[in-house]
Amino acid sequence: xxxxxxxxxxxxxxxxxxxxLFQLLVEDxxxxxxxxxxxxxxxxxxxxxxxxxxxxxTKNYVVSEKYGKLDLTxxxxxxxxxxxxxHRLWETFLCKYLNFSWDEVHExxxxxxxxxxxxxxxxxxxxxxxxxxxxxxxxxxxxxxxxAVLPKIMxxxxxxxxxxxxxxxxxxxxxxxxxxxxxxxxxxxxxKVIEVREFDNSIRIQFNDTIETVTRKFADNxxxxxxx
Amino acid sequence: xxxxxxxxxxxxxxxxxxxxLFQLLVEDxxxxxxxxxxxxxxxxxxxxxxxxxxxxxTKNYVVSEKYGKLDLTxxxxxxxxxxxxxHRLWETFLCKYLNFSWDEVHExxxxxxxxxxxxxxxxxxxxxxxxxxxxxxxxxxxxxxxxAVLPKIMxxxxxxxxxxxxxxxxxxxxxxxxxxxxxxxxxxxxxKVIEVREFDNSIRIQFNDTIETVTRKFADNxxxxxxx
DNA sequence: TTGATTTGTTAGTCATGGCTAACTTTTTTA
DNA sequence: TAAAAAAGTTAGCCATGACTAACAAATCAA
Numbered sequence: 001x002x003x004x005x006x007x008x009x010x011x012x013x014x015x016x017x018x019x020x021l022f023q024l025l026v027e028d029x030x031x032x033x034x035x036x037x038x039x040x041x042x043x044x045x046x047x048x049x050x051x052x053x054x055x056x057x058t059k060n061y062v063v064s065e066k067y068g069k070l071d072l073t074x075x076x077x078x079x080x081x082x083x084x085x086x087h088r089l090w091e092t093f094l095c096k097y098l099n100f101s102w103d104e105v106h107e108x109x110x111x112x113x114x115x116x117x118x119x120x121x122x123x124x125x126x127x128x129x130x131x132x133x134x135x136x137x138x139x140x141x142x143x144x145x146x147x148a149v150l151p152k153i154m155x156x157x158x159x160x161x162x163x164x165x166x167x168x169x170x171x172x173x174x175x176x177x178x179x180x181x182x183x184x185x186x187x188x189x190x191x192k193v194i195e196v197r198e199f200d201n202s203i204r205i206q207f208n209d210t211i212e213t214v215t216r217k218f219a220d221n222x223x224x225x226x227x228x
Numbered sequence: 229x230x231x232x233x234x235x236x237x238x239x240x241x242x243x244x245x246x247x248x249l250f251q252l253l254v255e256d257x258x259x260x261x262x263x264x265x266x267x268x269x270x271x272x273x274x275x276x277x278x279x280x281x282x283x284x285x286t287k288n289y290v291v292s293e294k295y296g297k298l299d300l301t302x303x304x305x306x307x308x309x310x311x312x313x314x315h316r317l318w319e320t321f322l323c324k325y326l327n328f329s330w331d332e333v334h335e336x337x338x339x340x341x342x343x344x345x346x347x348x349x350x351x352x353x354x355x356x357x358x359x360x361x362x363x364x365x366x367x368x369x370x371x372x373x374x375x376a377v378l379p380k381i382m383x384x385x386x387x388x389x390x391x392x393x394x395x396x397x398x399x400x401x402x403x404x405x406x407x408x409x410x411x412x413x414x415x416x417x418x419x420k421v422i423e424v425r426e427f428d429n430s431i432r433i434q435f436n437d438t439i440e441t442v443t444r445k446f447a448d449n450x451x452x453x454x455x456x
Numbered sequence: 457t458t459g460a461t462t463t464g465t466t467a468g469t470c471a472t473g474g475c476t477a478a479c480t481t482t483t484t485t486a
Numbered sequence: 487t488a489a490a491a492a493a494g495t496t497a498g499c500c501a502t503g504a505c506t507a508a509c510a511a512a513t514c515a516a
Contacts, residue, residue, distance in 0.1 A: 035494055052493060055472095067481060067494055098351035108345045115343075117336045121486055123326035124463060241503065261463055276467060276504055283502095295464055295511060 012114050015083055016042065019113075020060055021072055022080030027149060032069045039098060071209050078145055085141040086121050087113040088134035095135040102135055102186070103177035137168035137187050137223070153226065156203065156219035157189065163192045164224035177222055181211050191224065240342050243311055244270065245280050246289055247341075249300055250308030253281045255377060258292050281365055306373055313369040314341040314349050316362035321352060323363040326450065331405035364405075365396030365451070383419065384431065384447035391420045392452035404449055411440050419452065420456075 009016075020041050039049040053070060061076035072080065080171060087089040090112040094100035100108070111155045115121075122143055125131075135142055136200045141147045150168055158164060169180055185191075194211065195204040201216035214222075238246075248269050252261045269276040281298060283411040286291040289304035290361040300308065322328035328336070343349075348372055353359075362368055370377045378396055386392060394417045397408055413419075413435060422439065429444035442450075 011472075036492080045475060046494070047476080048495080051473075093350070097355055098348065099345070100351070103288065104347070108343070108348055111343045111345070115336065115339045117339070119328070119332070120336055122326070127325055169473090191269070239502075264462080272503090274464070275466080275506075279503070320512060 006145075009078065009191050012058075013052065014061075015079065015114060017049070017056060018072070018076050018080045019083045019087075020082070021062065021070060022077060025070075025072060026077075026147075033071075034069055037219075038070065055205050081141050081145045081147045083113050084147070085143075085145070086115070087129070088138060089121060089124055089131070091134045091136070092128060094138070096128065096131075101102040101181065103174060103181050105135060106174065106177065109137055115190040125163065133186070136171050137166070150223070154220050155193075155205070155214075155222040155224050156201075156216055158193045158224070158226070160193055160196050163190065163227045165227055166222060167225050168223040170221040170223075179218075180222070184208060184210055185222075190227070237390075238307065241280065242284065242287075242289075243342060245277070245284060245308065246300070246304050246308045247311045247315075249290065249298060250305060250312070253298075253300060254305075254375075262297055266298065280304075309373045309375045311341050311371050313371075313373070314343070316366060316368040317349060317352055317356070317359070319328070319357050319362045319364070320356060320368070324356065324359075327420070330409050331402055333363060334399050334402060334405070363415070364399045365394075378451065380451040382448050383421075383442075383450040383452050384429075384444055386421045386452070386454070388421055388424050391418065391455045393418055393455055394450060395453050396451040398449040398451075400449075404446075407446075408450070412436060412438055413450075418455070 017038070021038060024037060025032050025043060030037070035049050035053065036046050038053075039046040041051070048207060053062055053064065056076070057064065060073055061079065063073055064070045086139070087109045090109040091105040094105045094108060095102070125143065129144075134209050135169060137150070139148045139150055152168060155164070155166075166185060166187060168187075169177065171177060189207045192206045193203060194206050197203070200205065202213055203216070204211065204213050206212075240276050245266070249261065249266060251259050252265060252269060258265070260303070263277050265282065266281075267274040270277070281290055281292065284304070285292065288301055289307065290298060291301055293296045300410075306353050315337045318337040319333040322333045322336060325329070327354075353371065359368060365378070367376045367378055379393075380396065382390070383394075394413060394415060395404065399405060417435050420434045421431060422434050428440055429442070432439065432441050434440075
């Protein structure tokens with residue numbers, strides 16, 4: 001009883017809300033996702049969000065009780081995963097074939113993910129030989145909508161002396177991505193935590209013979225795998 | 229004094245109208261393009277068209293006098309050519325790399341042409357090694373917006389006995405493209421006019437050992453180059 | 457040339473998806 | 487536990503871009 005035949009008659013806005021909700025619920029694994037958090041995430045007013053949520057509830061993509069937290073139905077999740085698949089495949093294409101850099105892909109992929117054609121995205125997938133991860137290191141859902149979240153460890157959770165490999169960064173902000181690139185960090189960079197400063201939570205890290213100090217906020221957005 | 233730095237803050241609708249107007253004016257080389265013709269072409273009501281034309285006039289993309297015919301400004305043309313460039317490059321990409329057939333590309337390209345990123349389209353152009361023609365045989369405008377119309381001769385203009393090569397088809401209708409493919413015609417097919425029937429304007433043509441009868445309407449949408 | 461037909465325009469309506477301002481409910485905290 | 491803060495909701499507004507119905511201008515044809 002999989003919902004395969006989705007005509008996907010959703011507007012760009014509806015899709016944006018569903019994807020955002022999914023990212024807050026599943027990827028960020030938030031405790032409670034409410035109206036205002038979703039509004040904040042999308043940079044719209046709570047009133048707009050309330051409106052849209054109402055609409056998505058009647059369409060059976062979202063469930064919630066009055067004044068209660070929001071959740072996605074299986075249908076809603078399915079739409080969101082499909083969008084994430086499209087987003088990540090396009091990001092991969094832009095980087096691997098069209099000379100886009102890490103920090104340039106997000107904005108264009110945000111547009112491309114709304115193109116409606118399953119043939120397009122499945123053929124793009126095939127053309128690139130079914131890549132498993134996007135340029136930010138995130139796993140790309142397959143055509144059946146199977147979704148896996150990387151077991152993410154934040155750089156900020158490491159102790160002094162530990163060594164890790166960069167596997168992903170939060171791609172929500174262009175400025176952040178630009179900064180990550182600029183200081184010379186890239187996917188698979190090996191990072192060693194030199195010092196954790198208690199008083200302001202900043203962290204001194206070493207990579208490629210470079211030493212940098214980064215803020216806690218920065219370290220919260222960088223996901224790594226511990227090395228031994 | 230070329231207008232290069234176009235922020236292109238146009239909506240999808242505005243772009244659609246400009247492109248349609250361009251196609252009627254320049255590609256179809258129509259005598260007089262009025263409100264209703266444009267409305268018809270876009271499948272919207274004359275009232276909607278009137279509304280939009282008014283808006284595009286204040287934005288300096290369109291010129292016209294009250295109750296007079298419509299025309300594009302240089303700015304308007306520039307936008308339209310850019311859209312046509314994007315459309316044709318995407319069509320080429322879909323056919324050459326993503327296994328789309330002749331008749332499938334149009335609909336998806338209609339969506340893709342609205343993606344806003346000059347880097348995207350210029351890199352796509354480079355990736356395909358600057359193709360000159362799209363899968364329907366139309367010339368692709370280059371990055372500077374230089375536009376060339378193929379000197380088109382309609383199949384319907386040939387006399388009995390003449391031989392020609394198919395160089396382009398009008399890609400306005402999916403059904404038409406499908407039909408062209410189905411009867412076995414392709415770009416560069418050699419076609420011989422066997423018979424022109426005066427009473428209903430139908431034409432009997434021969435190609436690849438096949439003989440088919442096609443209507444006048446069909447022959448009006450098939451563009452050829454005469455052979456000797 | 458005058459009436460009919462076609463073409464263009466205007467007014468007013470609707471849906472979508474934003475917004476602010478004001479209000480209500482829930483949660484926090486003093 | 488009661489007041490303050492935060493979160494959620496509602497009402498009412500705006501722009502965009504469709505629509506229909508009614509009207510005006512231009513063109514065609516008898």
